[in-house]
Amino acid sequence: MRGWFLPVAVLLGFIFLYAPIISLVVFSFNDSRLVTVWGGFSTRWYGELLNDRQIMGAAWVSLKVAFFSATLATVIGTLGAFVLTRFSRFTGRLLLTGMITAPLVMPEVITGLSLLLLFISMELTLGWPAGRGMVTVIIAHTTFCAAFVAVIAQSRLRSMDESLEEAARDLGAGPVRVFFDVTLPVIAPALVSGWLLAFTLSLDDLVIASFVTGPGASTLPMVIFSKVRLGVSPDVNALATIIIGFVFVAVLAAGWLMRKQMSKGL
Amino acid sequence: MITGSAPWRGTAWAVGKLGLSGRTLVIAIPMLWLLVFFLAPFFVLGRISLAEAIIARPPYTPMFERGPDGSLEIIASLENYRFLLTDALYRNAYLSSIRIAAVSTIFALLIGYPMAYFIARAPEPRRSLLLLLVILPFWTSFLLRVYAWMGFLRTNGVINNMLMGMGVIDQPLVMMQTDFAVYIGIVYTYLPFMILPLYANLTKLDGALLEAASDLGASPVVTFFTVTLPLSLPGIVAGSMLVFIPAIGEYVIPALLGGPDTLMIGRVLWDEFFGSRDWPVASAVAIVMLVLVVAPIMWLQSVQNRRGAD
Numbered sequence: 141m142r143g144w145f146l147p148v149a150v151l152l153g154f155i156f157l158y159a160p161i162i163s164l165v166v167f168s169f170n171d172s173r174l175v176t177v178w179g180g181f182s183t184r185w186y187g188e189l190l191n192d193r194q195i196m197g198a199a200w201v202s203l204k205v206a207f208f209s210a211t212l213a214t215v216i217g218t219l220g221a222f223v224l225t226r227f228s229r230f231t232g233r234l235l236l237t238g239m240i241t242a243p244l245v246m247p248e249v250i251t252g253l254s255l256l257l258l259f260i261s262m263e264l265t266l267g268w269p270a271g272r273g274m275v276t277v278i279i280a281h282t283t284f285c286a287a288f289v290a291v292i293a294q295s296r297l298r299s300m301d302e303s304l305e306e307a308a309r310d311l312g313a314g315p316v317r318v319f320f321d322v323t324l325p326v327i328a329p330a331l332v333s334g335w336l337l338a339f340t341l342s343l344d345d346l347v348i349a350s351f352v353t354g355p356g357a358s359t360l361p362m363v364i365f366s367k368v369r370l371g372v373s374p375d376v377n378a379l380a381t382i383i384i385g386f387v388f389v390a391v392l393a394a395g396w397l398m399r400k401q402m403s404k405g406l
Numbered sequence: 407m408i409t410g411s412a413p414w415r416g417t418a419w420a421v422g423k424l425g426l427s428g429r430t431l432v433i434a435i436p437m438l439w440l441l442v443f444f445l446a447p448f449f450v451l452g453r454i455s456l457a458e459a460i461i462a463r464p465p466y467t468p469m470f471e472r473g474p475d476g477s478l479e480i481i482a483s484l485e486n487y488r489f490l491l492t493d494a495l496y497r498n499a500y501l502s503s504i505r506i507a508a509v510s511t512i513f514a515l516l517i518g519y520p521m522a523y524f525i526a527r528a529p530e531p532r533r534s535l536l537l538l539l540v541i542l543p544f545w546t547s548f549l550l551r552v553y554a555w556m557g558f559l560r561t562n563g564v565i566n567n568m569l570m571g572m573g574v575i576d577q578p579l580v581m582m583q584t585d586f587a588v589y590i591g592i593v594y595t596y597l598p599f600m601i602l603p604l605y606a607n608l609t610k611l612d613g614a615l616l617e618a619a620s621d622l623g624a625s626p627v628v629t630f631f632t633v634t635l636p637l638s639l640p641g642i643v644a645g646s647m648l649v650f651i652p653a654i655g656e657y658v659i660p661a662l663l664g665g666p667d668t669l670m671i672g673r674v675l676w677d678e679f680f681g682s683r684d685w686p687v688a689s690a691v692a693i694v695m696l697v698l699v700v701a702p703i704m705w706l707q708s709v710q711n712r713r714g715a716d
Binding site: 145146147149150153154156157158159160161163164167215216217219220222223227230232235236239240242243245246247248249250251253254255257258260261264279280282283286315316340343344346347351361364365368369371372376377379380383384387388390391395 | 428429432433435436437439440441443444445446447448450451454464517518520521523524525538539540541542543545546547548549550551553554555556557558560564594597651652654655656657658661662672675676679685688689692695696699703
């Protein structure tokens with residue numbers, strides 16, 4: 141694989157990855173309603189977007205759901221990862237290992253449908269949750285996001301120097317104190333990336349939310365989906381540009397911070 | 407130790423007072439959450455797949471019913487599964503999901519392999535940058551990335567306008583609402599999942615082996631096919647699984663880019679549930695799909711276990 145073949149293939153690959161995103165951004169500044177015909181530079185779609193109550197409301201719902209799901213998923217995922225890496229024998233270890241990784245490969249339509257049917261059966265027999273809405277979406281998102289957090293936390297817990305924890309125990313610290321004073325600070329950066337990943341995944345989910353949500357709790361992807369189903373719409377281009385811009389800045393900043401940390405020798 | 411920070415000591419004390427060991431509590435939280443919200447739903451799904459659709463709330467027959475003599479009868483039938491296996495629509499949907507997922511996986515491999523290879527061979531500062539460029543689109547919205555292709559593939563979309571402007575074609579190509587558009591959508595969204603395991607595998611490749619091959623007179627092409635490719639097989643398998651498995655159950659991509667005749671099982675399940683409101687059949691579709699997804703994973707696990715045993 142020498143000569144011109146490889147660089148050309150790689151270049152084409154990156155064009156494939158980025159051309160649609162770039163065209164989305166460019167056409168969000170297009171004055172024409174015909175999304176792919178250039179009609180001059182304009183920011184009118186951004187104005188229309190900000191005045192669209194439905195989109196703004198859904199964005200707020202999505203941000204709240206993502207915040208609570210990511211936080212809960214980080215707690216549950218970290219506990220699961222901790223249990224699996226630090227306790228070598230307990231009843232149900234194999235079951236927990238399976239349950240915590242399986243959501244990673246579960247098709248979203250199955251997760252969504254099965255959770256909805258669970259919520260309905262629980263409502264019929266226990267009376268809770270009464271109806272569906274933000275709470276049920278948060279529960280659903282927490283469950284699948286916890287799997288991603290657990291993977292990240294597990295690899296960090298495995299690679300960390302366990303003699304630190306041992307030293308703390310030898311010096312008389314109880315297990316709770318060892319966890320909060322030694323383990324947690326060491327794995328904190330991994331948990332931050334786990335939280336961010338969970339936040340992104342929750343913000344992005346359409347299928348599971350569509351199944352388990354109820355009236356009045358439409359998330360942003362649900363509103364976007366119902367809009368783009370009917371065809372290309374320029375205000376969605378504007379929304380996409382804002383999201384892409386935000387993500388690019390955040391990821392580049394995170395990369396820069398990590399580089400700085402690494403050069404400090406941490 | 408006596409002057410320990412107060413909150414942690416408080417928690418430990420409360421836990422001890424409850425007569426629970428802290429260890430049990432720490433295990434119980436993730437365990438209970440997943441038992442209730444991950445495992446239990448599958449039992450509900452399985453139970454409803456054995457029921458029959460009725461017009462009521464909830465819209466399926468109850469599991470237990472009082473018989474005429476007052477005894478409790480269990481109502482369960484495999485009718486829904488028989489229906490799925492005999493009805494051409496569902497059979498075709500399963501088969502075409504597998505076909506679409508397989509074709510997309512092959513394309514993702516063909517596009518992803520050279521990229522992973524190139525990145526793995528690149529010198530350090532450039533390597534991290536290229537890797538970041540591969541992952542970056544993954545962090546932006548999946549839905550919006552699929553949407554971007556709608557503007558690209560439309561009859562008066564970017565690609566057609568460009569080709570017509572250059573005079574390559576004089577009639578717009580029909581690309582939207584075809585299986586081709588679905589392949590592009592799947593390859594596009596899952597490409598990072600193919601590249602990352604391949605990259606992880608190819609960076610571990612021992613350069614000395616390649617040198618040895620070329621010292622012994624093998625051309626670069628021969629070296630690639632006899633040394634690099636066989637050694638990267640685990641990466642190829644892992645990457646292919648990460649594309650193939652989620653692609654089988656895909657809903658959004660066929661719904662936005664596919665035509666009305668693009669059958670995929672995720673879409674059939676969605677329509678069965680939201681359109682026909684037949685919950686028992688939708689549940690049975692989900693259970694069969696689950697088997698389809700679990701089978702390749704089990705196969706992969708057994709392959710890996712055999713490797714580990716060798």
